[in-house]
Amino acid sequence: MTTANINTKTRSPLSERLDLIISPIFAVALAILGIAVWVYSDLDKITIAILSPEKIQRQLGETLILGLTSSLLVILISVPVGILVTRKGYPRLKSLLVNTLGLGQALPAYGLIVIFFSFMGSGIVTVILALAAFSLLPVLRNTIVGLEQVDKSVIDAARGMGLTARQILLKIELPLAVEVILAGIRTAVVINVGFSALAFLVGGGGLGETINSGLKLDRGPAILIGAVMVAILALVFDFLSALAQKYLKPKGL
Amino acid sequence: MSNVLIRLENVSKSYGAGSEPAVRNLTLEVMRGEVLVLVGPSGCGKSTTLRLINRLIEPTSGRMFIDGEDVTDANPSELRRKIGYVIQQVGLFPHRTIAENIATVPMLLGWKKDKIAARVDELLELVSMDPEIYRDRYPKELSGGQAQRIGVARALAADPDVLLMDEPFGAIDPITRDRLQNEFLRLQQELKKTIVFVTHDIDEAIKMGNRIAILREGSEIAQLDTPEAILSHPADEFVESFLGSGAILKGLTLKKVSDIELHQVPTLTSPVMREDALKTLQESVDQVALLLDANGKPLRWIDERALNRTTQPIEKSGRPVTVDLQPEDTLQDALTVMLQSSVGMACVTDRKGKYLGCTTIESLAKLIMSDG
Numbered sequence: 001m002t003t004a005n006i007n008t009k010t011r012s013p014l015s016e017r018l019d020l021i022i023s024p025i026f027a028v029a030l031a032i033l034g035i036a037v038w039v040y041s042d043l044d045k046i047t048i049a050i051l052s053p054e055k056i057q058r059q060l061g062e063t064l065i066l067g068l069t070s071s072l073l074v075i076l077i078s079v080p081v082g083i084l085v086t087r088k089g090y091p092r093l094k095s096l097l098v099n100t101l102g103l104g105q106a107l108p109a110y111g112l113i114v115i116f117f118s119f120m121g122s123g124i125v126t127v128i129l130a131l132a133a134f135s136l137l138p139v140l141r142n143t144i145v146g147l148e149q150v151d152k153s154v155i156d157a158a159r160g161m162g163l164t165a166r167q168i169l170l171k172i173e174l175p176l177a178v179e180v181i182l183a184g185i186r187t188a189v190v191i192n193v194g195f196s197a198l199a200f201l202v203g204g205g206g207l208g209e210t211i212n213s214g215l216k217l218d219r220g221p222a223i224l225i226g227a228v229m230v231a232i233l234a235l236v237f238d239f240l241s242a243l244a245q246k247y248l249k250p251k252g253l
Numbered sequence: 254m255s256n257v258l259i260r261l262e263n264v265s266k267s268y269g270a271g272s273e274p275a276v277r278n279l280t281l282e283v284m285r286g287e288v289l290v291l292v293g294p295s296g297c298g299k300s301t302t303l304r305l306i307n308r309l310i311e312p313t314s315g316r317m318f319i320d321g322e323d324v325t326d327a328n329p330s331e332l333r334r335k336i337g338y339v340i341q342q343v344g345l346f347p348h349r350t351i352a353e354n355i356a357t358v359p360m361l362l363g364w365k366k367d368k369i370a371a372r373v374d375e376l377l378e379l380v381s382m383d384p385e386i387y388r389d390r391y392p393k394e395l396s397g398g399q400a401q402r403i404g405v406a407r408a409l410a411a412d413p414d415v416l417l418m419d420e421p422f423g424a425i426d427p428i429t430r431d432r433l434q435n436e437f438l439r440l441q442q443e444l445k446k447t448i449v450f451v452t453h454d455i456d457e458a459i460k461m462g463n464r465i466a467i468l469r470e471g472s473e474i475a476q477l478d479t480p481e482a483i484l485s486h487p488a489d490e491f492v493e494s495f496l497g498s499g500a501i502l503k504g505l506t507l508k509k510v511s512d513i514e515l516h517q518v519p520t521l522t523s524p525v526m527r528e529d530a531l532k533t534l535q536e537s538v539d540q541v542a543l544l545l546d547a548n549g550k551p552l553r554w555i556d557e558r559a560l561n562r563t564t565q566p567i568e569k570s571g572r573p574v575t576v577d578l579q580p581e582d583t584l585q586d587a588l589t590v591m592l593q594s595s596v597g598m599a600c601v602t603d604r605k606g607k608y609l610g611c612t613t614i615e616s617l618a619k620l621i622m623s624d625g
Contacts, residue, residue: 157344160309160417161358161407162334175348250348252391 019242027235034228041221050213050222056229062205063233066124067193070131074139074188077132079181082143083169094144101137109134109195117202127204131195135188142184146177179249186241194234197227207233258447259283259306259415264315266301274313275301277471285414288441288448290462292455294495298472299451303417306449307336319415334358337408337416337446341423343400345392351377351403352388358411376406381436398429405437409444416448423452434460455496459484459503467492480507501621502585510587510601511580513620515610518543518598523552525567531560541596544571549607551577551600577602578612584620587612 043051085094107115109130116130150173158168174181200208207230214222261281267274275298283289291299304310306317308329316325324332345354352373359369374384380402392400401421408416422430434457441448452458458465459480466477469491476488484504487493496503519533519542534542534557544553544567555571562570576590578601590599591614598611 151342151344151347153340153342153344154346155344156309156342157338157340157404158346158357160307160333160338160340162330162332162361163357164330167361172346252348252350252393 016246020239020246023235023239023242027232027239030228030232030235034225034232037221037224037228043221044219046217047214047219047222050210050217050219051225056207056210059205059207059209060229060233062124062199063193063196063207063230066127066131066196066199066204066206067189067233067237070128070135070192070196071185071189073128073132074135074192075185078136078139078184079143082140082147082181083174086144086147087165098137098141098144101140107134109191110198110201113198113202122203124199124204126202127196127199127206131192134195135191138187138191139181139184142187143177143181146180146184147173149180150176175250176253179245179253182241182245182248186238186245189237189241190234193237194230197230256284257282258285258320259449260318261302261305262316262318264302264305264312264317266298266305266310267313274471276305276312277473278315279472279474281466281474281477283447283449284464285447286445287463288450288461290450290452290458290465291468292452292458292465292495293468293472293475295453297468297470299453299468300419302468302472303419303449303451306415307333307338307417309333334361334411335413335415337413339401339404339408339416339418339421341420343404345395345400345403345407347392350389350391351395354392354403355407355410357407362411364411372410376409379409379440380406382406396429397425398433401425401433405440409446414447416446418448418450420452421450422457423454437461456503456506460506467495502588504621505585505588505617506583508584508620509580510578510582510584510612513584513587513612513616515601516598516613516616517610520545520608521555521567522549523547523568527560527567530555530567531557534560541598543574543600543608543611544568545608548605551602551608554594554596556596572596574600577606579604580609584612584617588617591617 038051081097084090085097112134113127113130116126116133120126120129154172154176155168158172163171196204196206197208197211199206200212207226210226210229211223214220214224214226259282261279264276264279264281265274266276279302281302291302293299301310305312308317308324308327312325316323318324319332319336345351346357352370355373355376356369359372364372373388377384377387382399382402387395387399387403392403395403404421408418422433425433438461450458450461452461462480464478465480465483467475467483469475475495476483476492481504483492484496484500484507487496487500493500518539519537521530521533521542521544523544523546525544530542534540534555541554541556543551544555546552551574552568553571553573555567559571560567572595576593576599578587578590578599580601580603587599591597591612598613600611601609603609
């Protein structure tokens with residue numbers, strides 16, 4: 001008894017395809033806006049000085065370092081902790097963590113940076129830690145949710161066949177949770193790249209400097225171009241994360 | 254080599270002090286090569302008992318032996334790799350292909366790649382699924398019945414002696430369930446595994462089991478015996494009420510058409526003249542004759558009224574024979590066909606469709622009476 005003709009090529013749902021299109025569209029639109037401003041407005045010497053290639057290049061580098069290091073830190077903390085609290089015997093720790101970290105996110109990022117500054121002084125490390133604290137929750141929460149939504153009967157079957165707890169985690173639970181965990185990481189990366197614009201507040205550098213200079217010296221085009229660059233950067237990382245989500249997700253799901 | 258393959262000795266499982274134990278002091282022996290069905294109302298502890306055997310649940314007290322070896326303290330993962338496990342929800346790994354799913358235990362045991370690939374194809378054939386089509390598919394592409402076939406194949410992959418099945422066909426539609434049960438019985442005739450099978454459905458228990466353990470609360474054995482013995486001599490009121498009304502009817506599923514004496518009605522072979530047909534009918538004690546085609550396949554029931562009423566050719570008079578029985582069908586099937594038939598009889602044919610005889614209500618009643 002065989003039933004053939006099962007449709008094996010299912011098209012990915014609309015939402016998933018849009019996911020990969022929307023951020024590039026916005027990024028390109030913003031880039032056009034930025035270039036238009038650069039080309040068509042009267043740029044005085046001060047504006048040109050603010051937007052000098054060396055400065056922008058350095059600030060871009062700093063923004064990348066801030067965004068990526070804090071994201072990496074978040075992953076290194078949240079994913080293992082999420083795994084730990086979803087093991088048997090930690091239900092209390094789990095609700096405690098999710099609730100306290102929820103409070104952490106209720107604070108504005110600005111406030112967190114200032115709090116970290118008052119304890120640690122200025123510098124890039126302060127910013128990285130503040131950003132990490134701010135974006136721990138989405139990754140932790142998604143790690144927990146991702147692991148808990150794995151079908152219990154799949155785990156029961158795996159145990160029943162003699163997979164060890166470690167094999168079940170590595171071969172069954174994590175692959176089945178990877179998509180949800182990556183969604184959390186994506187949120188964190190976008191938050192971190194976006195909020196790294198605030199790093200200049202405590203001497204952490206980044207593209208926020210350009211915006212700040214523009215504000216202080218009342219140079220509209222500089223503000224706009226700085227903001228556009230931050231937004232494009234965040235959109236690029238959103239797109240890269242969407243790609244990772246699409247291609248790291250196991251087949252068959 | 255002892256005949257007892259699995260032995261639970263005074264096994265109990267309780268969840269915390271104060272609560273009633275799920276399993277209370279159970280001693281149970283499973284014989285090599287038998288299908289032992291654990292059946293009982295929900296909450297009686299039958300699934301817990303099953304899961305004690307592969308130590309998915311650790312007993313609070315008692316010992317467990319498999320093949321004479323005390324496995325109460327064995328490494329649970331290693332123990333489970335030697336025991337097939339099939340559950341109602343199947344639990345296929347959705348991110349792995351059918352082949353990878355089936356290969357799970359062989360991979361854990363470190364088999365060589367080509368040996369695994371050959372075994373996967375062999376098992377797919379065994380559960381009647383074409384390896385070429387299904388090997389590289391993913392579980393979401395399967396229907397419920399197909400998924401459970403793969404579930405069974407996966408449990409059989411490393412050729413375990415023991416198979417534990419927890420309501421394996423419980424979530425499958427009745428028609429597919431019936432087919433899977435039959436296939437499973439055929440498979441078991443070939444494989445002769447030792448199987449512990451949990452169900453809440455007494456009809457399934459009667460159909461699948463060599464022996465049935467009817468359990469009441471706390472996994473206490475109310476009766477443990479062959480289906481025939483339980484149906485004819487229920488141990489107490491609990492068993493009786495669990496069997497429900499119609500134990501005799503349930504007993505019919507255990508017997509085959511080949512168990513009763515077939516009645517021979519007069520037959521006519523097409524083409525036949527009306528006068529000859531009438532003569533045959535008048536000479537017979539039966540009110541009806543059976544028209545066969547040239548190959549002996551039953552076509553229509555012909556009686557005198559049908560012959561007289563119409564001027565149509567004989568091949569179009571009387572009532573058509575819609576369903577044939579075969580000797581290996583159950584008497585329950587036979588009863589159903591007889592009740593639906595206009596003449597109160599059912600034709601029995603061999604595999605090629607050739608007429609062998611008829612079952613009658615009388616012959617069925619005689620068999621039931623003789624069983625007492």
